[in-house]
Amino acid sequence: MQKARNILGDLERAVIEHLWAAPHTSSGVTVREVHDAVGVDRGLAYTTLMTVLDRMTKKGLVSRQRDGRAWRYTAASSREALTSETMHHTLGELAGDERRGALLHFLGSSSPEEVDELRSALADLEARQQPADVSGGRSGRPA
Amino acid sequence: MAADPADRRSALNLPVAALALLAIVLAWPVPRGLARLTRLRRAPRASLVLWQASAVAAVLAALLAAPAAVLTIVEARPGSGVGSRVGSAVGSTAEAGTSLTLGNVGLWPAPVALLVTAVVAARLLFSGDRVGRRLRAARRRHRDLVDLLAVDGVNDPREDDRMRVLEHATPTAYCVPGLARRVVVTRGTLDSLAADELGAVLAHERAHLTARHDLVLEFFTVMHEAVPRFMRSDQALHSVTLLIEVLADRAAVRSVGVVATARAIVAMVGGPRPEGALGMSGSGPASASDARQRIELLEGGRVFGLPNVVASGLIYTASGLLVAAPVALLLAALATTSS
Numbered sequence: 001m002q003k004a005r006n007i008l009g010d011l012e013r014a015v016i017e018h019l020w021a022a023p024h025t026s027s028g029v030t031v032r033e034v035h036d037a038v039g040v041d042r043g044l045a046y047t048t049l050m051t052v053l054d055r056m057t058k059k060g061l062v063s064r065q066r067d068g069r070a071w072r073y074t075a076a077s078s079r080e081a082l083t084s085e086t087m088h089h090t091l092g093e094l095a096g097d098e099r100r101g102a103l104l105h106f107l108g109s110s111s112p113e114e115v116d117e118l119r120s121a122l123a124d125l126e127a128r129q130q131p132a133d134v135s136g137g138r139s140g141r142p143a
Numbered sequence: 144m145a146a147d148p149a150d151r152r153s154a155l156n157l158p159v160a161a162l163a164l165l166a167i168v169l170a171w172p173v174p175r176g177l178a179r180l181t182r183l184r185r186a187p188r189a190s191l192v193l194w195q196a197s198a199v200a201a202v203l204a205a206l207l208a209a210p211a212a213v214l215t216i217v218e219a220r221p222g223s224g225v226g227s228r229v230g231s232a233v234g235s236t237a238e239a240g241t242s243l244t245l246g247n248v249g250l251w252p253a254p255v256a257l258l259v260t261a262v263v264a265a266r267l268l269f270s271g272d273r274v275g276r277r278l279r280a281a282r283r284r285h286r287d288l289v290d291l292l293a294v295d296g297v298n299d300p301r302e303d304d305r306m307r308v309l310e311h312a313t314p315t316a317y318c319v320p321g322l323a324r325r326v327v328v329t330r331g332t333l334d335s336l337a338a339d340e341l342g343a344v345l346a347h348e349r350a351h352l353t354a355r356h357d358l359v360l361e362f363f364t365v366m367h368e369a370v371p372r373f374m375r376s377d378q379a380l381h382s383v384t385l386l387i388e389v390l391a392d393r394a395a396v397r398s399v400g401v402v403a404t405a406r407a408i409v410a411m412v413g414g415p416r417p418e419g420a421l422g423m424s425g426s427g428p429a430s431a432s433d434a435r436q437r438i439e440l441l442e443g444g445r446v447f448g449l450p451n452v453v454a455s456g457l458i459y460t461a462s463g464l465l466v467a468a469p470v471a472l473l474l475a476a477l478a479t480t481s482s
Contacts, residue, residue: 009287009290009291012287012291013290013291016291061291079292079310080310082288082292083292083309083310083311084311086285086288086289086309087309087311087313087315087329114430114431114432114435115412117431117435118412118431118434118435119409121435121438121439122405122406122409122438125401125402125405125438125439125441125442126405128442129401129402
């Protein structure tokens, strides 16, 4: 199960990278072309690639257009756009009521004042730690 | 026991009423109060246990109120067999009403408490199911995307292939928990952090994953969504989230030291931001003010003037008492009945 998933994941990855590598001017790539580029080396059947591209279409990762009797596939968005979208999606999930898809850390929206306060807190800590770094931070200050 | 039956019955219901009250207090004012006691955060582990204890105690109190009420009333009826206790509960209350001339004072808690138990149990199950599904679906989707997008770059030797690098300038790092877990960092993180700071980030994320902080957070999210909207406290959920971050920060401190950890926290907040990625308004769970609090909490120190160990011990004790309280009240309800 886990194995099968990984193989499928690798295949999707290879397919989308092939689509990303295609020239922007191209009107898309046929299943035959994807199969030649990605499938043949792996000993995969033409229909396997067809299924994978179909799945990826349903997931919204690729889009396709009729060209005569065949489909022409393109990546739905560039790698950069999809990366931004992925990070955005994480943020979005953490922002609203419907939150927590992944635990997100270190990131958030903040005002300049808050950032200033943050920096001075860091400066304070560095000043505290510099002379007494050996104490291991255990002593602290009185609360 | 020559007490007047009416007096005795109202006394019987005291623990039941206390259970109901405890549930309400723990569900509403207590989370708000705890969220304001920011000084407790200096003992993050103990504080997190206290949060969990109060949530568990609230659920226990709400769920036990009905059994306590039913048992008390049935037990109060002379000649009722142990075996027929629960089964005859509903019928016996009506019967007892005539044969024992039970007053209204003696009767009302049973159906009310039963209703409360049913509603609480249903809401918890429903919320647990919904939150669980949502989380797992979102994580699966996100993990697939990350696996698709990750550029092979730095592989953390200790984590095999679980770390993924996204080609993005914003310094950010997070983990996707679950069975197929991932630590995700951006190119911006690798470019802008010094080696020990990156070590802090990775230690932080690894601490989340190994300590299954996601489960703690999931528990609180389930609780948060199980109560009616007007009772939900965003500050409470935020406090818990912050405590979890502090715990992971402490793991980073043990790994690379206080200063490197603090610098990593700042670097991740203050880095350059591409359009959109940080456009969300409101206070996210890890804003600059959160980061400042986390930096101030890196070193521990005294809690309300007490040494950290002592304070933690007291908080743990309070947590234990809190969880024991509903059980004790149930036993009290039974004890008064059978005496």
